[in-house]
Amino acid sequence: MDIRKTAQDGLAAAKKKKATYADIRHEIIRDRGLSYSGGVPDPIQESLSAGWAVRVLVDGAWGFASSDDPQLSIRELVDKAVIVAKASAKAMKSPVALSAVGPETGEYRSVYTTDPFTVQAKEVGQFLADIDAALGQQPGMTSRTCFASFRKLEKWFFSSEGSDLFQTIIQTGAGMTLAQAKSRRERAERSYPTSSGQYETSGYELLARLDMKSQAPRLAEEVAQLMAAPECPQKTTTLVLSGDMMSLVIHESIGHPLELDRVFGSERNFSGTSFATTDQLGKLQYGSKIVSVVSDPTASGGLGSFGWDDEGVKSRTVDLIRDGLLVDYLSSRETAARIGRNSTGAMRAEGWKNIPLVRMTNINLAPGDKSFEQLIGEVDDGIYMATPSSWSIDDLRKNFQFGCEIGWEIKGGRLAGVVTNPTFSGCTTMFWNACDAIGDAAQFTIWGTPNCGKGQPGQNARTGQGSSPARFTAVQVGG
Known part of the structure; x- marks a missing residue:
């Protein structure tokens, strides 16, 4: 199949149907996942998907159609999209207007050393078997899991404005969990690198870099400590959060509230709107002066990295929050x-089946100048929490509660005893304005989220959130 010629035929058909704008995507998506559960290899999960997506603007309204049926011509797919647009126009309040963007041409290939799909499944399985064996050697544990996941995306994009783009993106994820349970209530779990594993836009080399086997004894020790630990105390105190915990807080309390379609109400009947309304742009003190956050789809290794979004807008770094x-x-x-x-180039679809939505890219909190020792050492009394375990946030993205796998009390500038079931709660802007220190660049990691849900029908996006550990004053913990 000549993909470019097929797409050009589709764009010509859209023009004949009086579309004022059209774009066409063709995507090939390959996924592979391997895992171990309690010493037993799970069935290998493998899929290959390919299809076309057509989006048109007719009579001032959007129409969309997609298909993986090789018997359906691109012209027929355009016809379906046009029918949807004309129907949508009848219920439209005002015609769609688009911000200007020049035609883009080129190729983007993500950086990796080893394409994971060139590695035999048997080799990956042995890698995981060795990790499982290391986990299984830890005394007193009642469950263990480990996994590796790979994706290869090939994407073509063509628009009626002259864009002609091709991207190849390879992503890899891996992680492990160790747990002990004495009863339904008496249970402790520790994960590495974080609770859902670490995902990056990188190749098979990520697995070796994570060095998971070496972390098994530490996880087991912390599980044992949690089983004997007291509950997190309920009080207002200074809170220090690990980088992976910061990732989830950034995702839920900054990333989602700043999706402009959500601000305008597109998610109102599903997962809510946003307190950060457009009348506050340039006025809202979202955080303290040390809080600066960017959208950066150009970041090396970030799970939300790409060359162009699904409207052909070139990736670039954009300030979202500057000096708070x-x-x-x-x-x-x-x-x-x-x-x-x-x-800002944040329009992304989950594969060829779906229409693009405004999604997070890599949402990164700028590092500060504090070492981890300083973040802890400057606290006389407080709590350090690590690794997400739960979250809840209201439909304005304003009031929240987060739970972590593990916590430590801070006494006299040192980590003291472990506490179990650590939680913290607050109001988004009050919380971020209470940020008084951020870890330095040496501690910065872009943590990957492989399953960010949005939209109806639902779509999963792959996003990144970059952060160092950070410190907050007067936070409600426990309870």
């Missing part, structure tokens, strides 16, 4: 036009 002040949103061409700005 709200200065921009994650946006599409349509939503950006509504506030008189250019798209």
Whole structure:
């Protein structure tokens, strides 16, 4: 199949149907997953998917259609999208306007050393078997899991404005969990590198870099400590969060609230809106002066990295929060036009089946200047918490509670005893304005989230959140 010629035929058909704009994507997605559970290898999960997606703007309204049926011509797919657009136009309040973007041409290939799909499944299985054996040697544990996951995405994008793009993106994830349970209530779990594993835009080499086997004794020791530990005390205190815990807080309390389609109400009937309304742009003191956050799909290794979004907008770093002040949103061409700005290049679809939505890229908190020893050492009395275990946030993304796998009391500038079931709660802007220290660049990691849900029908996006450990004052913990 000549993909470029097929797409050009589709764009020509859209023009004949009076589309004022059209874009066409073709995607090939390959996934592979291997895992061990309690010493037993699970069935290998493998899939290959390929299809076309057509989006048109007709009579001022969007139409979309997609298919993996080789018997369905691209012209027929365009016809379906046009029918949807014309039906949508009848219920439209105002016609869609798009912010300007020049035609883009080129190729993007993510950086990796070893394509994981060139590695035999038997070799990956043996790698995991060795990790499982290391976990199984830890005394007193009642369950253990480990996994490795790989994705290869090939994507072509063509638009009626002249864009002609190709991207190849390879992503790898891996992780492990060790747990002990005496009863339904008496249970402790520790994960590495974090509770859902670490995912990056990288190749098979990530597995060796994570060095999971060496972490098994530490996980077992911490599980044992948790089983004997007291509950996290309930009080208002200084809180230090690990980088992986910061990743989830950034995702839920900054990333989602700053999706501009959500701000305009597109998620109102599903997962809510946002307190960060456009009348507060340039005015809202979102965090303290040391809090600066960017959208950066160019970041090396980030799970939310790419060359162009699914509207053909070139990836770039965009300030979202600068010195604590709200200065921009994650946006599409349509939503950006509504506030008189250019798209920040955050329009992304889950595969060829779906229409793109405004999604997170890599949402990164700028590092500070504190070593981990300083973050802890400057605290006379407080709590250090690590690794996400639960979260809850209201439909305005304003009031939240997070739970962690493990916590330590801080006494006299030192980590003291372990506490179990550590939680903290707060209000988004009050919490971020209470940030008084951020770890330095040596501690910075972009943590990958492989399953960010949004939309109806639901879509999963792969996003990154970069952070060092950070410290907050007067936070409610426990309870």
